Amino acid sequence: MSAVILGQKVAPLPAVRPSDAPGRAFTLLSGFAALLIVLMTALIIGDVVVHGWQTVTWEFLSGVPRQGMTEGGIWPAIYGSLLLVVLMTFALVPFGVGAAIYLNEYANPDAPFTRAVRFSVHNLAGVPSIVFGLFGLGFFVQFVGMQMDRALGLDVTWGQPALIWASLTLALLNLPVVIVTTEESLRAVPREMREASLALGATRWQTIRHVLLPQAMPGILTGAILSVSRGAGEVAPILFTGAAYFLPYLPTSPTDQFMELGYHVFVLATQSPDVDATKPLLYGTVLVLLLMTLLLNLTAMLLRARLRANLAGRS
Amino acid sequence: MTPLPIRPGVNMARHRRMQRLREEFIAWVLRACAFSAVAGLLLIMIFVFREALPIFTSAETQREATFGGFFTVPNWQPVSDHPKYGIIPILIGTFKIVAVAMVFSVPVAVLAALFASEFASPRLREILKPTIEMLAGIPSVVLGFFALMVMASWIQSVTGSPVRLNALNAGLALSLGVLPTVFTVCEDALRAVPKSYREASLALGASRWQTAWRVTLPAASAGVAAGVLLGLARATGETMIVLMASGNAALGTASVFDSARTLSATIAAELAEVVVGSPHYSVLFFLGALLFLITFVINVAAGLLVDRLRRRLAGA
Structure with missing residues (x-):
């Protein structure tokens, strides 16, 4: 039997095992799904790079927004993002690493307390980021902040959205990331050591301090970098806990509000009075945000790959 | 290097006791860190639900939203x-x-x-x-x-x-x-x-x-x-x-x-x-x-x- 394709006689295909035709289709389909993901990722990053790179100049990075945010730069947003993630890291890493050490070195895996901690870590990771925002407002701003003002006899100082509350909210959001990655790296240290x-x-602590922690450093670093990358990109948790639409000054105290890159993208994209005039700035801001988060992610990925290679080499 | 104590028995016992105390203290600190995850989840529940509570308890809120x-x-x-x-x-x-x-x-x-x-x-x-x-x-x-x-x-x-x-x-x-x-x-x-x-x-x-x-x-x-x-x-x-x-x-x-x-x-x-x-x-x-x-x-x-x-x- 021969077929006619585009007016030409085509010789029959060589005989194949009957199961191979659907097999090939299936394999192709799954490969196509993978390709689709790669293409979409490339498309998003490519679109941002192509439209954004011309905007990103030194003036753009170091300037302040002008003319109702249709001109000027994004330095306040970069500065605010940096402050935010630095404060978050200081609050987050000691707790996360401590918790991971406890879980991996001290805890009895079947004890109710350990199971409660693991359950909490798993579910904390699944709480929507907007709920963290609500929590930050309800707990840090309205409860802790207000109580501090009352206790210190101040006017509203701490009891309002502020840099410190946004960082602490993000720290809680990222706690599971640091715990999980630190634990993974502690597990990779062989028992013989x-x-x-x-x-x-x-003693137990001396062993942890001088043997385990140096070995687990790449893993701890991975967790910290991943959470910084995530912290720099999350907008929903800081919407009500400290991010400001526009500020004419840079934040100098933990009780100040701040501008932030991700929030700035949101503001430029949705609240601009003149979309076309803002477009170059918007693309430039997105490119800076994307570069920051992706470079951090890449670093974390490389560190983790090395960690896994170490682990595989040992077992 | 600290010189060896002249009467090792007495000082070593004290040293050991201090060391044990320190170890226990550190274990407690680490346990507290682990508890922070539990506390975080609980606080999220408590404080998000607390602010929603007036819908069920406050007559004034219920006039607008039930x-x-x-x-x-x-x-x-x-x-x-x-x-x-x-x-x-x-x-x-x-x-x-x-x-x-x-x-x-x-x-x-x-x-x-x-x-x-x-x-x-x-x-x-x-x-x-x-x-x-x-x-x-x-x-x-x-x-x-x-x-x-x-x-x-x-x-x-x-x-x-x-x-x-x-x-x-x-x-x-x-x-x-x-x-x-x-x-x-x-x-x-x-x-x-x-x-x-x-x-x-x-x-x-x-x-x-x-x-x-x-x-x-x-x-x-x-x-x-x-x-x-x-x-x-x-x-x-x-x-x-x-x-x-x-x-x-x-x-x-x-x-x-x-x-x-x-x-x-x-x-x-x-x-x-x-x-x-x-x-x-x-x-x-x-x-x-x-x-x-x-x-x-x-x-x-x-x-x-x-x-x-x-x-x-x-x-x-």
């Missing part, structure tokens, strides 16, 4:  | 002389957008995960997996921006829909946010299936795709289901993408070509302009509590499924 250290007379 | 009214009032019009807090249009909007996102993201993510774990060469996998991590690393506000500025115009020109920002646009953009979650969990589950399963199937004469479809995928089904559930929770809670891409009109129609408003976007769009403690404020916290409960239940279910998969594969 702990035993050798203990056998030499070191 | 629990029963959420489901009987047909409209969502919070800013007017006679505010109306009917959440049915918002629930419909949430459902519509999440459904679109899941319909597009689940088949693509599961198939791509199958491809990565069963068919792809190691080199292809080395391209695919970091790419998906990149996609996961793109902030949701950037996805929202892309949907608003670029995707909306494409979709409008393809479908000819009268409104640019609609549920279809938001759902498709949301599927990009959900894809990495579903893919990663599925791929982990598929790779956790022991090699012996595949070898047995191939030895019986099944082809590679038959093995993948009828042996590996069913063996990992609990993990795949967990991935889909985690994606569902993520889609339901995601805020910035839908806020920017959906048009935000609380219409309550069934068509995906209409603008729609979700739970999360409602909170994000309205809370900033609300007086603290007003009925509207309490209603928005109620929506947050609802969102928390929905995602919490889905996440717990996903956790149980992952445990089941682990036990099943460990027992095999």
